[in-house]
Amino acid sequence: MTTEISRMPAVETLSERQLRGADCVFCGLAVSREEVRDLGQRKRRVFGLQVSWFPRAHPRCAEGGGS
Numbered sequence: 001m002t003t004e005i006s007r008m009p010a011v012e013t014l015s016e017r018q019l020r021g022a023d024c025v026f027c028g029l030a031v032s033r034e035e036v037r038d039l040g041q042r043k044r045r046v047f048g049l050q051v052s053w054f055p056r057a058h059p060r061c062a063e064g065g066g067s
């Protein structure tokens, strides 16, 4: 399931693991295969190049609830 999230954290603040979808972009903890929300393909511009990345998050983080 893909969800469009408007309150995406700034790419510059994310770790390499978050950028490749290993960790939740909101809380920074690892996401599991059983508990993951695919946030859809994102584009960022790096040195004039368009680069795609694929943010993932825990469902509860993506919905804005939790802590």
Ligand SMILES: [Zn+2]
Binding pocket: 024, 025, 026, 027, 028, 029, 057, 058, 061
């Ligand atoms: Zn999370």
